[in-house]
Amino acid sequence: MSDTQELSKAQQYNFNKLQKKLRRNVGNAIADFNMIEEGDRIMVCLSGGKDSYAMLDILCSLQRNAPVKFELIAVNLDQKQPGFPDHILPEYLESLGMEYKIVNEDTYSIVKEKIPEGKTTCSLCSRLRRGILYRTAKEIGATKIALGHHRDDMLETLFLNMFYGGKMKGMPPKLVSDNGEHVVIRPLAYCREKDIERFSEMKEFPIIPCNLCGSQPNLQRQVIKEMLRDWDKRHPGRIETMFTAMQNVVPSHLADFNLFDFKSIDKDSGAIDGGDIAFDKQEIPTTPVSGEEVGEFVPGEQLDIVQIN
Numbered sequence: 001m002s003d004t005q006e007l008s009k010a011q012q013y014n015f016n017k018l019q020k021k022l023r024r025n026v027g028n029a030i031a032d033f034n035m036i037e038e039g040d041r042i043m044v045c046l047s048g049g050k051d052s053y054a055m056l057d058i059l060c061s062l063q064r065n066a067p068v069k070f071e072l073i074a075v076n077l078d079q080k081q082p083g084f085p086d087h088i089l090p091e092y093l094e095s096l097g098m099e100y101k102i103v104n105e106d107t108y109s110i111v112k113e114k115i116p117e118g119k120t121t122c123s124l125c126s127r128l129r130r131g132i133l134y135r136t137a138k139e140i141g142a143t144k145i146a147l148g149h150h151r152d153d154m155l156e157t158l159f160l161n162m163f164y165g166g167k168m169k170g171m172p173p174k175l176v177s178d179n180g181e182h183v184v185i186r187p188l189a190y191c192r193e194k195d196i197e198r199f200s201e202m203k204e205f206p207i208i209p210c211n212l213c214g215s216q217p218n219l220q221r222q223v224i225k226e227m228l229r230d231w232d233k234r235h236p237g238r239i240e241t242m243f244t245a246m247q248n249v250v251p252s253h254l255a256d257f258n259l260f261d262f263k264s265i266d267k268d269s270g271a272i273d274g275g276d277i278a279f280d281k282q283e284i285p286t287t288p289v290s291g292e293e294v295g296e297f298v299p300g301e302q303l304d305i306v307q308i309n
């Protein structure tokens with residue numbers, strides 16, 4: 001939404017409400033997972049897609065009001081994909097007046113050279129990208145790396161792993177990187193993709209298309225995405241409940257003997273997590289359980305009067 005654009009009262013109200021909600025979601029995730037601490041220098045990975053723009057925007061606004069001091073530095077990796085409009089992000093970041101770094105690395109040519117035509121390029125491409133981002137985080141002295149994955153990405157990953165990988169494993173809100181050197185955070189962990197989409201449209205972020213590499217979208221992820229969207233339409237609240245379930249794991253009622261010590265259970269162990277209810281069916285709530293109320297600390301909450309910038 002540009003400064004000059006005239007907004008009706010209703011539009012302004014809706015925008016403020018949405019912005020406040022996203023800030024609250026991000027503030028809660030930051031608090032629940034201790035994502036940001038005093039003195040952090042956070043490398044915010046900016047791809048030019050809606051999610052990373054929204055993450056940067058919300059982190060900047062929380063930074064202004066947060067009780068802890070931290071720095072943000074936006075980083076974009078220009079992978080030299082044909083037609084990548086390399087002026088858009090520098091212009092946008094200049095307009096925000098924030099510290100940023102554009103890393104130029106022609107991973108596109110490497111991928112094209114190494115992967116035969118028609119084969120999927122994403123795994124090599126993302127491996128190269130990961131390595132470059134880790135190196136950049138070191139170079140700029142970042143203490144954390146922020147990625148723009150949201151709640152729906154996390155759920156999709158969980159289902160992908162269950163359907164195809166035989167694992168109950170999602171995408172963590174905070175974890176150390178696979179090379180053991182960086183703390184990776186996902187501040188949008190509690191944000192719905194639908195909200196980010198609307199926010200991005202209202203803010204008119206200068207989106208860079210994500211199909212410049214010419215790669216086919218991941219078919220399996222696409223199938224899961226559509227399944228979740230369909231559930232969301234037909235059973236409102238189901239997505240929220242499933243995400244809440246990711247935060248309420250009961251290892252004693254699953255079957256992973258590495259996660260829960262079933263072997264030492266004896267008659268003196270007591271009823272663990274409600275115990276076993278034999279032949280009875282578990283009582284399931286008839287209305288979805290929402291995770292919206294998770295967490296207490298809301299740095300964005302104080303921003304009732306919201307500026308559009």
Ligand code: SF4
Pocket residue numbers: 121122123125126213214215
């Ligand atoms: S979609 Fe394109 S840019 Fe993204 S990981 Fe795959 S090959 Fe790389």
